[in-house]
Amino acid sequence: MEGYRFSTDLAVRFAETDAQGIAHHASFVVWLEVARVAYLAEHAGGYQAIRDQGIEALTTEVHVHYHRAAYFDDRLRIWTRCVDLRGARFRYEYAVERLAETGVELVAAGHTLHAIVDAVTRRPTRVPPCFAEAVARAEAQSTS
Amino acid sequence: MEGYRFSTDLAVRFAETDAQGIAHHASFVVWLEVARVAYLAEHAGGYQAIRDQGIEALTTEVHVHYHRAAYFDDRLRIWTRCVDLRGARFRYEYAVERLAETGVELVAAGHTLHAIVDAVTRRPTRVPPCFAEAVARAEAQSTS
Amino acid sequence: MEGYRFSTDLAVRFAETDAQGIAHHASFVVWLEVARVAYLAEHAGGYQAIRDQGIEALTTEVHVHYHRAAYFDDRLRIWTRCVDLRGARFRYEYAVERLAETGVELVAAGHTLHAIVDAVTRRPTRVPPCFAEAVARAEAQSTS
Amino acid sequence: MEGYRFSTDLAVRFAETDAQGIAHHASFVVWLEVARVAYLAEHAGGYQAIRDQGIEALTTEVHVHYHRAAYFDDRLRIWTRCVDLRGARFRYEYAVERLAETGVELVAAGHTLHAIVDAVTRRPTRVPPCFAEAVARAEAQSTS
Numbered sequence: 001m002e003g004y005r006f007s008t009d010l011a012v013r014f015a016e017t018d019a020q021g022i023a024h025h026a027s028f029v030v031w032l033e034v035a036r037v038a039y040l041a042e043h044a045g046g047y048q049a050i051r052d053q054g055i056e057a058l059t060t061e062v063h064v065h066y067h068r069a070a071y072f073d074d075r076l077r078i079w080t081r082c083v084d085l086r087g088a089r090f091r092y093e094y095a096v097e098r099l100a101e102t103g104v105e106l107v108a109a110g111h112t113l114h115a116i117v118d119a120v121t122r123r124p125t126r127v128p129p130c131f132a133e134a135v136a137r138a139e140a141q142s143t144s
Numbered sequence: 145m146e147g148y149r150f151s152t153d154l155a156v157r158f159a160e161t162d163a164q165g166i167a168h169h170a171s172f173v174v175w176l177e178v179a180r181v182a183y184l185a186e187h188a189g190g191y192q193a194i195r196d197q198g199i200e201a202l203t204t205e206v207h208v209h210y211h212r213a214a215y216f217d218d219r220l221r222i223w224t225r226c227v228d229l230r231g232a233r234f235r236y237e238y239a240v241e242r243l244a245e246t247g248v249e250l251v252a253a254g255h256t257l258h259a260i261v262d263a264v265t266r267r268p269t270r271v272p273p274c275f276a277e278a279v280a281r282a283e284a285q286s287t288s
Numbered sequence: 289m290e291g292y293r294f295s296t297d298l299a300v301r302f303a304e305t306d307a308q309g310i311a312h313h314a315s316f317v318v319w320l321e322v323a324r325v326a327y328l329a330e331h332a333g334g335y336q337a338i339r340d341q342g343i344e345a346l347t348t349e350v351h352v353h354y355h356r357a358a359y360f361d362d363r364l365r366i367w368t369r370c371v372d373l374r375g376a377r378f379r380y381e382y383a384v385e386r387l388a389e390t391g392v393e394l395v396a397a398g399h400t401l402h403a404i405v406d407a408v409t410r411r412p413t414r415v416p417p418c419f420a421e422a423v424a425r426a427e428a429q430s431t432s
Numbered sequence: 433m434e435g436y437r438f439s440t441d442l443a444v445r446f447a448e449t450d451a452q453g454i455a456h457h458a459s460f461v462v463w464l465e466v467a468r469v470a471y472l473a474e475h476a477g478g479y480q481a482i483r484d485q486g487i488e489a490l491t492t493e494v495h496v497h498y499h500r501a502a503y504f505d506d507r508l509r510i511w512t513r514c515v516d517l518r519g520a521r522f523r524y525e526y527a528v529e530r531l532a533e534t535g536v537e538l539v540a541a542g543h544t545l546h547a548i549v550d551a552v553t554r555r556p557t558r559v560p561p562c563f564a565e566a567v568a569r570a571e572a573q574s575t576s
Contacts, residue, residue: 014469014479015314015462017307019360024303025203026177029170030447037446037505047446048505059169063207072307073469073480158325158335159318159458161451163504168447174303181302181361191302192361216451217325217336313491314465317458347457351495
């Protein structure tokens with residue numbers, strides 16, 4: 001997808017569906033986190049490496065726009081990019097596609113905002129330079 | 145809370161926490177749905193009554209802004225109002241407060257957008273008049 | 289229900305249903321935990337009070353037998369008792385009933401096993417006397 | 433693992449952890465279902481193919497014995513076998529291993545019982561022959 005370089009795939013679990021016969025809308029919020037974890041594993045040594053530095057990344061905002069329903073066992077591709085690192089804050093953007101035999105279609109799009117805090121004091125702290133550099137490298141590639 | 149008339153209370157479940165020691169951010173999306181179901185039970189005969197009319201209310205957008213972390217066993221009050229009913233669409237707005245001995249504080253705020261579809265054809269259909277009227281009555285009260 | 293003195297009620301959330309149109313079977317495991325938390329709040333000063341003593345109660349076994357499906361918005365009553373406290377271990381037993389206008393019916397039954405560990409060392413440690421005494425009082429009542 | 437031929441791998445999601453810092457015990461019940469779905473995709477044309485025959489597989493019993501805690505981002509291998517097909521009923525057995533650099537260790541073991549029902553009438557119906565044959569082929573291999 002244009003503007004994105006990184007993606008991760010998953011299949012809709014049966015437990016993630018609801019009595020409307022579709023994936024419950026809260027499941028997407030979990031999938032965006034799965035995508036962030038995969039992004040960090042690819043580009044920044046993993047989420048655990050960040051936690052091991054004594055910091056936590058809190059989620060301060062979630063926004064999801066649902067274009068189409070997703071169904072049990074659908075194969076979804078979650079395009080993910082990290083943008084706007086400033087001080088203690090950064091933003092992820094996402095596009096969720098369904099990979100169907102009949103073609104690819106947009107299922108949802110959204111963004112999340114995050115703040116880095118000290119794991120002990122819970123006070124805001126700057127994004128670690130190694131993380132900022134890893135993201136800069138990853139996203140420089142994505143727009144080249 | 146000013147501008148809201150309806151609220152429902154719940155306690156944070158242990159299963160809703162995560163390894164950061166706080167309520168996982170996706171849990172809030174489930175709680176907003178719990179609040180909508182309670183709102184409909186109070187004002188419009190219940191969500192099941194709406195489903196029994198052969199229609200489904202899809203969630204087309206979720207937006208949550210997290211102000212503070214919520215913790216296991218926190219008592220939360222979810223203020224809920226339904227606004228902007230137009231054709232097949234409507235919007236809910238929410239404020240989530242923590243009820244603590246030391247006072248009440250805002251934990252999160254957000255909104256969701258919804259579209260009514262025919263349960264069989266999945267095509268958009270107008271909001272049932274009885275639902276629109278029930279919401280109008282509920283929200284007229286809330287601003288008086 | 290015979291043999292039980294404590295119960296807690298809840299309603300099936302929409303997010304807890306699946307594409308079979310029923311409550312997902314994993315939801316029951318969460319509800320049993322909700323019932324344990326309510327039991328501890330009633331009888332032993334709360335789960336947080338136990339955690340504040342520097343111990344954790346791990347779940348070492350879960351067993352659920354499903355008799356009937358539960359549906360969205362069903363009102364469920366979870367009968368709960370704590371038995372067999374020995375050393376670092378104890379057992380909960382449960383019966384889950386649906387409260388319907390047409391009468392009460394058994395939806396599920398089960399048990400869980402738990403072990404107390406030191407929160408830091410994660411090594412087994414004896415059940416705190418105050419907890420054992422609280423359970424003894426609660427369950428002595430239940431069989432009188 | 434001895435006695436098993438089929439396995440599927442997954443990583444523990446952050447949303448699946450709890451405030452004890454470990455994977456919540458209800459998450460395992462979801463993972464067992466993920467493993468059944470993968471087993472059916474491998475051996476019997478997929479769960480959706482079974483649902484398309486107008487039948488549903490209900491879960492009538494869940495049993496999980498937890499040997500060790502699982503943690504965020506742990507790589508788990510879920511060994512899965514289907515046994516005891518009789519009439520409308522069958523049983524799955526599972527062993528959940530952690531794949532660590534220091535070696536493989538057993539995290540949990542368990543079983544689930546299932547009953548086939550007609551999707552419309554919800555009455556028990558015999559396991560479809562094609563499913564029984566697929567399982568017989570799969571498990572004949574597993575003990576050879």
